[in-house]
Amino acid sequence: MSSSTSQRVFITGASSGLGVALARHYARQGASLGLVGRRGEALLELVDSLPNRDRHCLYTLDVTDHDALSNAAQHFMAHAGGIDIVIASAGISRGTLTEYSEDLDVFDRILAVNVTATVATFSPFLETMRQQAAAGNHGCRLVGIASVAGIRGLPGASAYSASKAAVISYCESLRVELKTDGIKVVTIAPGYIDTPMTQVNDYAMPFLMSAEDFAQQAADVIAAGRSYRVIPWQMGVVAKILRLLPNCAYDFLFRNAPRKKRTLPL
Numbered sequence: 001m002s003s004s005t006s007q008r009v010f011i012t013g014a015s016s017g018l019g020v021a022l023a024r025h026y027a028r029q030g031a032s033l034g035l036v037g038r039r040g041e042a043l044l045e046l047v048d049s050l051p052n053r054d055r056h057c058l059y060t061l062d063v064t065d066h067d068a069l070s071n072a073a074q075h076f077m078a079h080a081g082g083i084d085i086v087i088a089s090a091g092i093s094r095g096t097l098t099e100y101s102e103d104l105d106v107f108d109r110i111l112a113v114n115v116t117a118t119v120a121t122f123s124p125f126l127e128t129m130r131q132q133a134a135a136g137n138h139g140c141r142l143v144g145i146a147s148v149a150g151i152r153g154l155p156g157a158s159a160y161s162a163s164k165a166a167v168i169s170y171c172e173s174l175r176v177e178l179k180t181d182g183i184k185v186v187t188i189a190p191g192y193i194d195t196p197m198t199q200v201n202d203y204a205m206p207f208l209m210s211a212e213d214f215a216q217q218a219a220d221v222i223a224a225g226r227s228y229r230v231i232p233w234q235m236g237v238v239a240k241i242l243r244l245l246p247n248c249a250y251d252f253l254f255r256n257a258p259r260k261k262r263t264l265p266l
Helices: 017-028 040-048 065-081 103-134 158-177 211-224 233-244 248-252
Strands: 007-011 032-037 057-060 085-088 141-146 186-190 227-232
Touching: 007 017, 017 032, 017 085, 017 211, 017 227, 032 040, 032 158, 032 248, 057 065, 057 103, 065 103, 103 141, 103 158, 103 233, 141 158, 141 211, 158 186, 211 227, 211 248, 227 233
Parallel strands: 007 032, 007 085, 032 057, 085 141, 141 186, 186 227
Antiparallel strands: none
């Protein structure tokens, strides 16, 4: 992979949570960053705190605006002279229940941000990555941020679980599609990470990890080009057990699991 001082990294969801932590990590390594987020003030505060301020580009947009996202991708590649890592970190979560018709709009929004926007984030970079790989750059990475919640459906979080399960399957399909193109597709499934998304939870969160520690471990996985990793590793053990549980056992254990609160509108 290309040296950290010359890496060009494009990150969505960079105005909060995991995106902020990843941006700070890569900036400390000397990378040039393309930072996408909905909250312009938060992006400005972030970039002003980073080293090498002039290397970084800010794009205030909603990732469901696919044209704006594509334009940002093209601008960043022109500015940075190419691309090495694309991290689709934008994501939202809300408690949802099928019995409430008003939750349909929440389902649509969660799927649009967490799933379709991941595709729209990767799409503009593929041709450039193929060209770079053909020229000998074997450091190209497309990184999808999934979740342990995508491994088994969690009660009260059907939209979020479905969206993250879709991210896992989508990235797996893309990984196989791009296998011969010299582009690595990396799926990272966080457990509980201390971010604004989890800070609203009023229940115990096992193996809670700081966003900074997550970013370091995620960057190591990305650099190694691993296909799939749960972070932290303890939650990875739990995830493997959950995969193996028969439905009757899973249903019994999780029927009374704590649920994320419904909060409308999104």
